[in-house]
Amino acid sequence: MKNFSYHIPTRFVFGRGVEAEAGPQVRELGATKALIVYGGGSAVRSGLIGRVEASLDGAGVAHVALGGVKPNPRDVLVYEGIELVRREGVDCILAVGGGSVIDTGKAIAHGSCYDGDFWDFFCGKAKPERTLPVGAVLTMAAAGSESSNSCVITQEATKTKRGLRTELNRPRFALLNPELPMTLPPYQIACGATDILAHIMERYFTGEADVDLTDRLCEGAMLAVIRAARVAVKDPHDYDAQCQLMWGSTIAHNDTLAVGRTQDWGSHQIEHELSALYDVPHGAGLAVVFPAWMRYHMEKNVMRFAQFAVRVYGCGMDFEHPEKTALRGIEAHEAFLRDIGMPVTLRELGARPEDIPALAAHTKKTNPDGTTGGVFPMTPADIEAILRLADR
Amino acid sequence: MKNFSYHIPTRFVFGRGVEAEAGPQVRELGATKALIVYGGGSAVRSGLIGRVEASLDGAGVAHVALGGVKPNPRDVLVYEGIELVRREGVDCILAVGGGSVIDTGKAIAHGSCYDGDFWDFFCGKAKPERTLPVGAVLTMAAAGSESSNSCVITQEATKTKRGLRTELNRPRFALLNPELPMTLPPYQIACGATDILAHIMERYFTGEADVDLTDRLCEGAMLAVIRAARVAVKDPHDYDAQCQLMWGSTIAHNDTLAVGRTQDWGSHQIEHELSALYDVPHGAGLAVVFPAWMRYHMEKNVMRFAQFAVRVYGCGMDFEHPEKTALRGIEAHEAFLRDIGMPVTLRELGARPEDIPALAAHTKKTNPDGTTGGVFPMTPADIEAILRLADR
Numbered sequence: 032m033k034n035f036s037y038h039i040p041t042r043f044v045f046g047r048g049v050e051a052e053a054g055p056q057v058r059e060l061g062a063t064k065a066l067i068v069y070g071g072g073s074a075v076r077s078g079l080i081g082r083v084e085a086s087l088d089g090a091g092v093a094h095v096a097l098g099g100v101k102p103n104p105r106d107v108l109v110y111e112g113i114e115l116v117r118r119e120g121v122d123c124i125l126a127v128g129g130g131s132v133i134d135t136g137k138a139i140a141h142g143s144c145y146d147g148d149f150w151d152f153f154c155g156k157a158k159p160e161r162t163l164p165v166g167a168v169l170t171m172a173a174a175g176s177e178s179s180n181s182c183v184i185t186q187e188a189t190k191t192k193r194g195l196r197t198e199l200n201r202p203r204f205a206l207l208n209p210e211l212p213m214t215l216p217p218y219q220i221a222c223g224a225t226d227i228l229a230h231i232m233e234r235y236f237t238g239e240a241d242v243d244l245t246d247r248l249c250e251g252a253m254l255a256v257i258r259a260a261r262v263a264v265k266d267p268h269d270y271d272a273q274c275q276l277m278w279g280s281t282i283a284h285n286d287t288l289a290v291g292r293t294q295d296w297g298s299h300q301i302e303h304e305l306s307a308l309y310d311v312p313h314g315a316g317l318a319v320v321f322p323a324w325m326r327y328h329m330e331k332n333v334m335r336f337a338q339f340a341v342r343v344y345g346c347g348m349d350f351e352h353p354e355k356t357a358l359r360g361i362e363a364h365e366a367f368l369r370d371i372g373m374p375v376t377l378r379e380l381g382a383r384p385e386d387i388p389a390l391a392a393h394t395k396k397t398n399p400d401g402t403t404g405g406v407f408p409m410t411p412a413d414i415e416a417i418l419r420l421a422d423r
Numbered sequence: 424m425k426n427f428s429y430h431i432p433t434r435f436v437f438g439r440g441v442e443a444e445a446g447p448q449v450r451e452l453g454a455t456k457a458l459i460v461y462g463g464g465s466a467v468r469s470g471l472i473g474r475v476e477a478s479l480d481g482a483g484v485a486h487v488a489l490g491g492v493k494p495n496p497r498d499v500l501v502y503e504g505i506e507l508v509r510r511e512g513v514d515c516i517l518a519v520g521g522g523s524v525i526d527t528g529k530a531i532a533h534g535s536c537y538d539g540d541f542w543d544f545f546c547g548k549a550k551p552e553r554t555l556p557v558g559a560v561l562t563m564a565a566a567g568s569e570s571s572n573s574c575v576i577t578q579e580a581t582k583t584k585r586g587l588r589t590e591l592n593r594p595r596f597a598l599l600n601p602e603l604p605m606t607l608p609p610y611q612i613a614c615g616a617t618d619i620l621a622h623i624m625e626r627y628f629t630g631e632a633d634v635d636l637t638d639r640l641c642e643g644a645m646l647a648v649i650r651a652a653r654v655a656v657k658d659p660h661d662y663d664a665q666c667q668l669m670w671g672s673t674i675a676h677n678d679t680l681a682v683g684r685t686q687d688w689g690s691h692q693i694e695h696e697l698s699a700l701y702d703v704p705h706g707a708g709l710a711v712v713f714p715a716w717m718r719y720h721m722e723k724n725v726m727r728f729a730q731f732a733v734r735v736y737g738c739g740m741d742f743e744h745p746e747k748t749a750l751r752g753i754e755a756h757e758a759f760l761r762d763i764g765m766p767v768t769l770r771e772l773g774a775r776p777e778d779i780p781a782l783a784a785h786t787k788k789t790n791p792d793g794t795t796g797g798v799f800p801m802t803p804a805d806i807e808a809i810l811r812l813a814d815r
Contacts, residue, residue, distance in 0.1 A: 036434070040432075243651065
């Protein structure tokens with residue numbers, strides 16, 4: 032187990048109707064005026080924004096609102112939010128939505144405390160040193176942004192999607208009402224579950240061998256999320272399944288399951304290119320990239336992929352040919368993704384094979400030597416080969 | 424899944440030599456004078472206290488020390504600590520030890536901010552409203568006090584051992600060096616592992632059926648702790664095994680694994696009577712009580728005990744007679760406890776059968792109707808029957 036430092040400042044309140052806690056929680060932070068960030072009109076029409084505003088009013092917290100966040104959130108709205116914060120004297124961000132909304136809120140929070148261009152943080156030119164407190168009312172189990180240290184924004188003009196990791200990204204509170212995602216289309220619930228699993232898998236396919244406890248936690252969470260996803264996609268009103276997905280999304284991406292181990296994140300970098308170029312849901316892109324990434328890297332650590340197959344998908348271990356077991360695990364994962372309605376090829380995603388070289392070349396280099404991925408470093412040629420595997 | 428609120432304020436630093444972080448962490452809290460609480464002379468002789476003091480000195484934090492905490496920590500030393508805090512103007516407690524030391528530190532912290540007798544908090548006469556910040560340098564993987572909301576103290580004169588649960592109990596930081604427990608005798612390592620497992624099991628044997636995610640997390644952690652315990656008891660210098668145990672002790676008792684579900688804690692209440700009366704290690708007492716508790720309650724939820732048997736101890740499921748599977752799980756757990764050198768009967772523990780009625784009568788009543796235990800409420804007669812099962 033590697034050394035680690037770990038601290039989750041986020042306060043979680045979980046259950047039906049917990050959006051009514053928004054006002055008291057903002058007060059608890061000592062804030063007096065909140066910027067409510069949200070996405071489409073459905074949050075207004077459903078009455079959710081109204082309930083949140085009523086809670087703020089009840090707690091004596093002033094508020095202004097900024098709607099219009101889209102999936103794969105853009106820099107344009109972040110700039111608008113920063114201006115609004117400054118003009119209105121806002122001292123707290125309240126994000127009401129899923130990962131895109133929360134990430135927009137985080138970027139506004141950082142940018143409001145910075146004299147330069149907030150994109151500096153995302154292109155590596157500067158590091159945020161201060162931020163405004165962010166709270167979240169989660170409406171979708173997926174990105175884990177409600178307590179993660181990450182934030183992903185797309186620069187619209189250049190179609191560049193980039194992530195920022197900093198402890199300043201962690202929200203101060205997260206209100207988790209498992210009833211809110213019940214009105215989502217099954218496709219979006221499936222995208223969310225795929226994203227949750229991908230967050231665990233980026234941590235699971237590590238290079239270390241001495242990580243039994245965190246392996247077991249990752250496996251346990253994957254088992255529960257896979258089971259709940261099958262249920263929730265068929266019946267979005269199953270409260271129990273929505274509970275597992277919502278708490279699963281939270282712990283999948285705040286390192287509860289995976290302290291002290293090397294993580295990869297190469298698949299995420301490749302996927303960012305897909306969703307930036309084609310504007311597809313992040314989860315759908317991950318459904319296409321991850322199985323191809325697994326097939327490509329499997330041979331470098333056959334036993335780990337076999338362990339995944341046996342412990343997560345219940346495959347029988349082939350002790351003579353562990354690589355067969357490993358492959359069966361990847362096939363089982365792909366079958367699961369198909370079952371819940373996800374695309375698993377580039378074509379099904381609507382991507383164009385002729386874009387592959389450019390996608391590979393544009394993928395963010397995360398290592399000093401210009402490769403991508405913490406466990407299995409990849410050159411652009413590797414990434415191209417992975418995307419070709421996904422082009423079936 | 425039940426509604427919950429959840430917040431762990433503790434900052435964790437994990438790895439070799441992290442006791443050197445004590446000074447900077449105390450500074451970070453804004454404190455200027457620490458009371459170092461510790462146990463026996465071994466912490467001094469090993470150089471640990473010296474390293475901690477050097478770290479405080481380096482950070483410009485003044486300090487006084489209070490040694491002599493014993494297992495099953497007594498009120499007497501708490502009173503002494505409170506007096507020392509007041510006399511010396513201490514504004515932070517730094518506990519260097521295992522659960523007994525950390526619990527003593529917590530009780531001193533609460534008592535120092537209270538005009539009355541600190542025991543008021545433990546006998547239910549008052550609730551703590553303020554406390555001093557507590558930091559921990561953990562030397563033993565067991566009680567989980569390094570981030571739990573609980574604290575257990577024994578009133579020496581009456582041999583009354585009582586726990587206090589409050590969010591004020593959570594330490595502000597925990598420095599976790601897995602090398603520190605390497606010098607412990609295997610028996611103490613085994614007691615610690617038993618305590619860790621018991622903390623998970625108190626949460627695992629719940630009444631709810633809709634808790635798949637937290638079930639899986641509990642099972643995963645138990646698998647890893649059982650494996651690591653077998654290794655560490657044979658070879659205390661196995662760093663990897665000590666890592667799993669140390670992080671396992673932490674997450675086993677801070678609800679990382681078990682939010683949103685009913686918990687029992689009846690076995691712990693029964694055990695408190697044993698360790699208060701005979702001054703045996705808490706883990707050893709739990710090794711005796713838990714299997715008897717399981718046998719006594721098994722029939723009330725056979726499938727949950729069968730699930731434990733199958734998923735944690737790899738027992739084959741007897742679909743015709745699930746109660747046989749459930750029983751095999753209890754036997755497997757008992758066999759594991761014997762393997763690591765734990766007692767599993769009252770006699771092996773050194774307890775006297777003739778004390779059983781008094782032990783049962785004195786066990787803390789945790790429910791308004793005078794019974795004990797959140798999932799399987801027990802009358803004193805039930806507790807007596809359980810202790811008789813342990814008298815073999």
